[in-house]
């Protein structure tokens with residue numbers, strides 16, 4: 001299971017708390033904690049945390065990760 005940005009060792013639960021309590025958006029979380037500034041492999045998980053409130057995930061497939069990175073309401077091109 002994936003529950004944190006391992007590059008800076010910050011959990012998705014801690015990021016969710018910052019999002020909720022300080023109204024930080026994705027970029028605000030990056031600026032505050034340094035998450036996503038290493039390998040960036042955590043970005044789709046963090047975006048899913050912000051969208052869904054979940055803080056622990058199975059490893060995403062490439063398709064699931066790409067979907068997590070899309071802005072809300074956008075569908076993939078066919």
Ligand code: FES
Nearest residue numbers: 005007038039040
């Ligand atoms: S896991 Fe978050 S930057 Fe590498």
